Amino acid sequence: MPVSFAKAALANRYDVIIIGSGLGGLTSANRLAYCGYKVLLLEYHTQLGGLATWFKRKGHIFDVSLHGFPYGMVKTCKKYWNKEIMNSIVQLKNIVFDNPQFHLETTFDRLDFTEKLNKQFKIPESTINAFFSRVAGMNFYDDQSMTTRELFEEFFPGRSDVHRLLMEPISYANGSTLNDPAITYGIVFSNFMNKGVFTFEGGTDKLIGMMTDELEKNGVTICTSAKVDRIVVDNGVVRGVEVQGKLIECGSVVSNSGITNTIYNLAGIDSFSDDFMAKADKIRVNNSSCQVYMGIKKEEKIDDIGDLLFTSTAEEFDSSELCDFTTKSKTFSVYYPKTRPGHDRYTIVASMNSNFEDWNSLSEETYAIEKQNLIDRALIDLDRYLPGAKDKMDWIEAATPKTFNRYTLHTQGTSFGTKFEGLDISRNIFKEVSGLFHVGSVGIIMSGWLGAINYGVIVSNDVDAYMRTIT
Amino acid sequence: MTRDAIKDLVLEIIEDIDEDADFDTLESDKPLRDQLDLDSMDFLDIVMELRKRHKLQIPEEDYPELATLDSCVNYLEPLLKDA
Numbered sequence: 395m396p397v398s399f400a401k402a403a404l405a406n407r408y409d410v411i412i413i414g415s416g417l418g419g420l421t422s423a424n425r426l427a428y429c430g431y432k433v434l435l436l437e438y439h440t441q442l443g444g445l446a447t448w449f450k451r452k453g454h455i456f457d458v459s460l461h462g463f464p465y466g467m468v469k470t471c472k473k474y475w476n477k478e479i480m481n482s483i484v485q486l487k488n489i490v491f492d493n494p495q496f497h498l499e500t501t502f503d504r505l506d507f508t509e510k511l512n513k514q515f516k517i518p519e520s521t522i523n524a525f526f527s528r529v530a531g532m533n534f535y536d537d538q539s540m541t542t543r544e545l546f547e548e549f550f551p552g553r554s555d556v557h558r559l560l561m562e563p564i565s566y567a568n569g570s571t572l573n574d575p576a577i578t579y580g581i582v583f584s585n586f587m588n589k590g591v592f593t594f595e596g597g598t599d600k601l602i603g604m605m606t607d608e609l610e611k612n613g614v615t616i617c618t619s620a621k622v623d624r625i626v627v628d629n630g631v632v633r634g635v636e637v638q639g640k641l642i643e644c645g646s647v648v649s650n651s652g653i654t655n656t657i658y659n660l661a662g663i664d665s666f667s668d669d670f671m672a673k674a675d676k677i678r679v680n681n682s683s684c685q686v687y688m689g690i691k692k693e694e695k696i697d698d699i700g701d702l703l704f705t706s707t708a709e710e711f712d713s714s715e716l717c718d719f720t721t722k723s724k725t726f727s728v729y730y731p732k733t734r735p736g737h738d739r740y741t742i743v744a745s746m747n748s749n750f751e752d753w754n755s756l757s758e759e760t761y762a763i764e765k766q767n768l769i770d771r772a773l774i775d776l777d778r779y780l781p782g783a784k785d786k787m788d789w790i791e792a793a794t795p796k797t798f799n800r801y802t803l804h805t806q807g808t809s810f811g812t813k814f815e816g817l818d819i820s821r822n823i824f825k826e827v828s829g830l831f832h833v834g835s836v837g838i839i840m841s842g843w844l845g846a847i848n849y850g851v852i853v854s855n856d857v858d859a860y861m862r863t864i865t
Numbered sequence: 866m867t868r869d870a871i872k873d874l875v876l877e878i879i880e881d882i883d884e885d886a887d888f889d890t891l892e893s894d895k896p897l898r899d900q901l902d903l904d905s906m907d908f909l910d911i912v913m914e915l916r917k918r919h920k921l922q923i924p925e926e927d928y929p930e931l932a933t934l935d936s937c938v939n940y941l942e943p944l945l946k947d948a
């Protein structure tokens with residue numbers, strides 16, 4: 395069992411210290427333990443998982459970021475975690491789009507999208523195939539001057555309905571917009587189109603519990619309520635971390651704290667060259683989120699209206715509308731009893747993209763009022779799909795960008811790390827400070843559950859290579 | 866290590882990554898990626914395993930050398946001559 399820092403009996407030195415237990419941090423910890431290192435994992439919160447989190451209220455369990463991930467998770471969990479984890483991954487078969495431009499239900503894979511684009515949107519099959527092969531061939535090291543908007547205009551000129559179908563889900567999945575590099579779109583979209591959208595049966599709590607067991611089996615020491623205040627750097631080399639005034643030494647630090655946090659608040663700008671800082675200063679973080687969590691009373695049921703609904707009453711798709719304070723666009727994730735077999739409850743989570751400043755600038759009083767307005771808007775929108783559902787609820791609560799900031803410390807409560815430029819900084823930070831590595835959502839492509847886990851493996855490889863040069 | 870032993874080593878590592886990999890029809894001069902459905906994460910696993918088992922440090926710019934079974938053997942032969 396993870397223990398709180400205050401109660402932990404820790405060694406003075408570890409091979410590797412991981413700061414943060416998001417999926418990236420957890421995976422790095424697991425991989426490095428597998429490589430034979432003595433690993434200490436320090437998490438600020440009382441619970442592990444970072445944004446892969448859940449909370450319990452009145453018999454309900456609400457999942458925060460379990461809306462869907464690509465099929466690639468199956469192979470990734472098998473290779474870097476274990477088969478039990480892999481075996482709990484199941485498909486979400488009914489994805490719904492509902493907006494003034496179109497309504498459709500899909501399995502969200504290439505086959506079904508081809509059919510919908512062809513029959514419903516009247517796009518010639520040759521164009522659809524050409525589009526799919528273009529995006530499937532994209533690599534992160536490819537030229538990134540083309541934007542997603544330009545990509546869409548090339549294949550589907552003037553078709554704002556098609557752009558909406560293709561972009562809206564990805565904007566929710568990673569905060570990217572039509573102005574981001576087309577490669578970031580292509581890579582993530584192709585991942586989903588491979589076989590559709592998947593989820594973790596048993597819920598986020600079960601997944602993180604299984605990961606925690608695996609880490610402990612592999613000898614990782616885990617501390618919660620352990621906020622790292624500083625990464626100690628001596629003459630360009632990592633020496634350790636400072637927690638509650640205590641120095642713990644190590645050969646490498648892997649920071650799963652946000653990349654901006656890692657540079658500005660943990661290592662400090664004096665640890666880096668001017669050149670590096672000039673680039674770091676340009677990092678843009680992605681948007682944050684708002685969510686409304688709704689719990690259905692124990693004895694009540696709701697109809698099956700689909701697993702994940704992309705809904706909007708905005709006439710056309712517009713990336714910035716999605717982040718508006720009073721956006722008309724939101725997703726509904728509906729969790730039926732099948733989500734947690736044995737725990738036979740229904741919950742609904744409405745999610746919106748949102749900007750931190752819009753919420754952070756409010757007075758305490760206005761903040762409370764606006765949170766209630768957010769809830770009211772979600773209930774009105776939900777009523778179109780589940781009339782009268784409000785009367786069946788016994789719990790309703792909202793989260794804003796301030797909530798995400800409070801629980802993860804992420805700069806501006808970012809839900810999906812940074813824009814593309816963050817990837818290069820994250821990948822090269824160890825060339826600036828020997829033994830300092832970063833893992834976690836960056837560059838759009840390395841975010842989401844799958845991106846964060848795979849990035850955890852990539853970074854572990856760098857750490858392992860480095861550790862062998864110093865021991 | 867002999868060329869055959871190196872070949873076995875690479876195949877053994879790939880089998881650990883993907884137990885369903887079918888080596889019977891594998892052509893040693895064609896890209897592993899296309900024949901065995903390997904992705905870039907799988908190649909990273911190969912690199913990590915080689916480091917773990919034989920303390921080999923393969924720099925990122927050399928990853929393309931691992932493209933086919935033949936090129937793997939050619940690349941690893943001098944590195945593993947004392948192994």
Ligand SMILES: Cc1cc2nc3c(=O)[nH]c(=O)nc-3n(C[C@H](O)[C@H](O)[C@H](O)COP(=O)(O)OP(=O)(O)OC[C@H]3O[C@@H](n4cnc5c(N)ncnc54)[C@H](O)[C@@H]3O)c2cc1C
Pocket residue numbers: 413414415416417418419436437438439442443444445446458459460461462463567620621622623650651652655683685745798801802803804808809810811833834835841842843844846
């Ligand atoms: C509302 C929402 C919905 C989402 N939905 C999905 C989805 O459906 N599918 C999907 O694939 N992805 C989804 N995501 C994205 C996904 O959850 C994240 O990309 C992923 O979980 C991030 O993992 P990470 O490794 O970057 O770390 P994070 O989860 O960001 O965790 C970082 C950890 O570091 C800790 N930390 C920070 N600073 C310190 C410090 N100084 N000391 C100690 N600890 C520290 C934090 O407390 C936190 O636990 C969603 C995200 C949000 C916000």
